[in-house]
Amino acid sequence: MKQLTLLLFLFLYFGAYTQNGCSTCLSIEEALERPEKVTHLILKNQGLDQFPEEIKHFSQLIYLDLSGNDIQTFPEDWEFNPILSEINLRNNIGLMSSSFFEFAKNMIQLEIVNLENCNMYQVSSRISLIKSVRELIISGNKLKTIPQELEMLPKLEKLILSNNEIEDIPYTLSNLWELKYLDISKNESMKLSGIMNSISTLDQLHTLLLSIQTDSCNLSKYFREISPKRVEFINSSFVRIPSPLFQNPNIKELRFNNCSFGNSTEQNNDLKKMSNLSLLEFFNCSSLPLLKELKNIDELFIYNSDGLATKDLIGLKTLNKLNLSGQQVTNEERKELMTSLPQTEITFAPQIVDLSIPPNKKSLSSSMSNNYSVNSNQGKTIQLQYSHFTIPEEAFVTSAGEVYDGDVSIAIKEYSDPISMFLEGIPMIFDNLGTTEIFGSNAMIDFRASDSVGNELFPNEIQPITVELIDRQPENRGELFYLNDTTRAWERAPENNLITFNNATINLKHKIDSIMAIPDHQLVNIQSIPVILRLRSKTKRLDPSELEFDIYVNNDLIRNGYKQKYNRVYFETNFDQQFISRHTWKLDTIMTPDLKNKLSEIRRNQRLPRKKEKKKRKRTNYIYSSRSLKNLSIVPDFDKDHFVLSFDYKNEKVQLPVYLNNSTTNKKMIDDQHKFYIQYLKKQAQEERYRTRINAAKAASLKHYAEISRLSRIRSISYSRLPDSVRNSYNSMPTTSESLIDRAEFGLTRFGTVNIDYFFKNPPDYFVAMEESLINTDKDSIHIPNEVSLILPSTNTYINAPAQYIPYYTKQKMLVLFRSDEENIHVGKIVNNEWVVHSFSINGLSSKSIKNKILSFR
Structure with a gap:
């Protein structure tokens, strides 16, 4: 499965184009050309505020990336593609988990769900509807607890809860039988004592990530x-x-x-x-x-x-x-x-690492230019795919500094990904006071202007051209840099050449109205903690096997649980189960090997560490409980003259024929069982009365915390997305229905290559090497140059490094590109721990064709 995942997602953030359409597409329009071929659809940072209905046309879709949008709710009664295996909803602020889980319940092959950084205050109990999920990422939210229903995900292997506000996790974790990877780090207020007791029973757990302060x-x-x-x-x-x-x-x-x-x-x-x-x-x-x-x-x-x-x-x-x-x-x-x-x-x-990327002798991206003509006395507005230019009157000057009057030829290039930057030979390092920094680009363009006879023109700083670029890395605030064409080194823009980041991307009034209309139960998860039951059984040589139950309950918590005016965690009373647990039972059946193995398995999987178990009996508390049995009940079977005792264990219901172990004669046994059942019915009625009171307290708590959750969501959206001028005024929030994309705006004071960059601070997991010569897929021997380029599509970054010491990122999609001569490009990747190299000639190919050729290798 790991090898398959690596192959499927190696080119995750680029499309794999063919003549008849794409299998990995970056837009709805592109995907609709051949919807039956689409397997990966990446709609990242496109300003979507609704789930795209067009997705229903993609019957072969297995991966869907909607990260960085503004989707909150999902369609109801949606018949969705059942083969979808992974969905990424990261950075959709205000996403409603209850709406998503209801929407995803029919996705029977959904294995990976990413809900990171969605500003969620709770995870809905409807999470139990996605039974097939194996990996669940809920990090970077504002969760204080997790729902009890999480234990109803039988296949869950990886759970990431890091960077939340979780204070405690009850015994729910101990019922995740298949859990192999657990990340509970960066929860500053978490009480680890209860967590550690819960995970002590997780035999399959391989990796644990946590944060502690032993002070x-x-x-x-x-x-x-x-x-x-x-x-x-x-x-x-x-x-x-x-x-x-x-x-x-x-x-x-x-x-x-x-x-x-x-x-x-x-x-x-x-x-x-x-x-x-x-x-x-x-x-x-x-x-x-x-x-x-x-x-x-x-x-x-x-x-x-x-x-x-x-x-x-x-x-x-x-x-x-x-x-x-x-x-x-x-x-x-x-x-x-x-x-x-x-x-x-x-x-x-390595002792010497040259991170500089020299300019290519032959430009591979000249065809990427967009050419325009403008009269310097009239100005013009130019809109490209990723950029927008507002050119005022008298925006150009000559080399002598005089305002130019006449027609101007403009050539603009957009670099939307690191492959485009590689083809142009743009260096992506910066000498930061003697420290070599690696860039990750938010946005990059090249703007050139010339007069009618080809002489270079320069910007008029008094009438600057306004540039607005789509911010491709909005979570990383970048700085403005200009590339020196002579030295091929980046230079910081002057302090007065400021960038304005426009993050008013949400129609706030519409969002607030939709939040106010959300039902209370979709905003708040009220958690119920049942009483913990443990089964003890012993077999005697002559007598039938005996069953006993230990019940763990903190009376103070139960007594105060429903009286407290507002409480998000309620403790069930379970008087009827307590009544059953006070008696000893004998099995009214033959002890078969299967039954014996089942009872042994139950006892083994309920074990508690010896020291903790001793402490448990003195001071009972649900936090220190082991894996539990649930829904203990008993029903008389009149035909066979015994009781049928049942309880839930893992994902099955266990039923055992039993009778009371406190009688010596047959008549006494019948009388005792009759009295027992009458008292049991009374306990059930008492339990029902307490349950009614607790439900009333839950309803009041639900209304209270729903109000808090609504205000918190509104505050988080308005304060994080609005400019200062309207941040404190609800009435001044925009009313337009248009949902804008994150953008950066600045005045263009120099022509040439302009970059909005942040320093890429992501140390590699380890380093890999390329041999001096390799055999490519065409069976040709290739000489590997000293330097190669590492492309990281997901971060808009590429790094030049020695071929014997290439940084490797286990969680990043990466390509290794290099040129052995001016006519050939080679694309390397690691498959099954071995290098696979594809080669092709660039003769006669446009830059777009070269990029598509690179992306076609899988």
């Missing part, structure tokens, strides 16, 4: 029982690293990302005890522990971290691999490490 909470004991193979701490500080991390035999890989450490004596002693870890990683850490105390570590990875003393590494004789590719190490330190650790495979950063 305020001692969590060492909670790391003894967890079972993930890999644990990663993010944005954490440690006075002392919890020693059970080193002693837990399940944990084999440990990673610290953006963490800081103390150097206490106790911590140094703990480092000596590392015996189970095989991999230890430090990324972007502000300080490091005393690494010379490490023992028995197979692999150590240190990247962009402070406080590393190479002398501390010399004594680590047991290391098999040492990766220092992200650290600055002097030549002397290199020699010392290689001499001291001859048996260790050591990876250093």
Whole structure:
């Protein structure tokens, strides 16, 4: 599945064009040319405020990207393509999860759902409708809790809840039987004690990401029982690293990302005890522990971290691999490490990395120019696909500085993606006070002007041309840069050449009216916590097997749960289940091997750590519960003269024939069972009365929190999207129905190549190498040049790097482009850990044809 996903999405942000249409399309219009061929549709940052109805025409669609739009609700009673496997709704501010889950319930093959950064305050209980989901991303929202119905997703393997406001997660996590990857990091107020107890039962969990502050909470004991193979701490500080991390035999890989450490004596002693870890990683850490105390570590990875003393590494004789590719190490330190650790495979950063991209000798993108003619005394407005130019009168001057009077020829190029920038040979680095920075482009153009005989014209700073560009990376605020044609180096625009970012992209009044019309239950999720039940069974040699139930309930929480005026979490009473649990039962059936295995499985999967179980019996609380049984009930079977006891376990209902284990004679047994059932009916009636009271409290709470949620959504939209002039005035909000796209506006004070850039601060996961020569798909031998270009489509970035040291991003789509001569371009990618290189000649091809040719290789 991983290999298939890599192949499908390697060119995720570009279309794969053919003569008869595209399979990966970047617009609805383009996709409608041959709708039956469309498999990937990318409608990112297009200002959509409604779900496009045209999508119903794409019967083969498996990937849909609607990120960066303004979609809040989804069509009702929509018969949608059932083969869709992934949908990306990231950065749709105010998206209604209840509307989406209701909409997606018929997508029986939907496996990946991305709801990141949607400003959601709650996740609807309707999440239980998407049974097929395997990966769920809800990070970067404002969640304080997750719905209990999350446990009803039987196939969920990956859950990302990072960067929210979650305070606590009840036992719901412990019922996610197939969960392999859990990210609960960057939730500053989270009570990790309950979380750690819940995940202690997750046998399939492989990777856990979390944030802790051990200054305020001692969590060492909670790391003894967890079972993930890999644990990663993010944005954490440690006075002392919890020693059970080193002693837990399940944990084999440990990673610290953006963490800081103390150097206490106790911590140094703990480092000596590392015996189970095989991999230890430090990324972007502000300080490091005393690494010379490490023992028995197979692999150590240190990247962009402070406080590393190479002398501390010399004594680590047991290391098999040492990766220092992200650290600055002097030549002397290199020699010392290689001499001291001859048996260790050591990876250093390259000593010389030339990130400059020289201009191509032959321009590959001249046909990309858009040519216009304008009279300098009349001005003109020019609208291109990604840019808009307002040219006033007398906007041009000659080389002598005189205002030009006459016809002007204008040539404009738009660079909408990194392939276009590569074809033009545009460098994407900047010398920032001696530090080489890599650019990621928000938007880029090239604007040239000449007079009627071809002489170059220049901008009139008194009458500047106004440029408005679509901001392709609105989450990254860029600066304005001009490219020096002579030195091929970027120069910052003067301070008076400012950019205005126009983010009033939403029809706010329309949005607010739609928010006010949303029903309360779609805005707020009221969570109910049931009483926890655990089954205990034992088999005697002569007597039938006995069943007993332990019930865990905090009376204070139950008693106050429905009395509190406003509460988003309510605790059910379950008097009828408590009544059943007080009795001991005997099975009225033969103990078959299947039944014996089923009871053993239930007991095993309900286990609690021994120390916690002892504590549990003294102070009961739902947070410390193990996996639970649900809906315990009993019904008399008059024909067979026993009760049928039933409960829900995992996704099945277990039914067992039983009778009370408190009688000696047949008559006494019948009387006791009769009395028991009469009392059980009374408990059911009592439970119903309490449930009525709790439901009334829920209704009041729902109305209260719905009001808060509406105001929060309105505030988040208006404050994040409106300019200052209208931010504080509801009446002045725009009333137009047009939904605009994020744009950047500035005055053009220099002609040439202009870039709105941000510095690309994304360190690679590791580095890969190309051999000096490779065989391409045409069976020709290719000589690999010293430098190649790495294209990252999703970030509008490309990087020039040595062919033997190419940055690799596991979560980025990437292409490697290079030219062996002026006539051929080569496209490389990694498939099944091997390089695959495609080659083609550019003779007779336009720049658009070259780009499409690159995109055709899969």
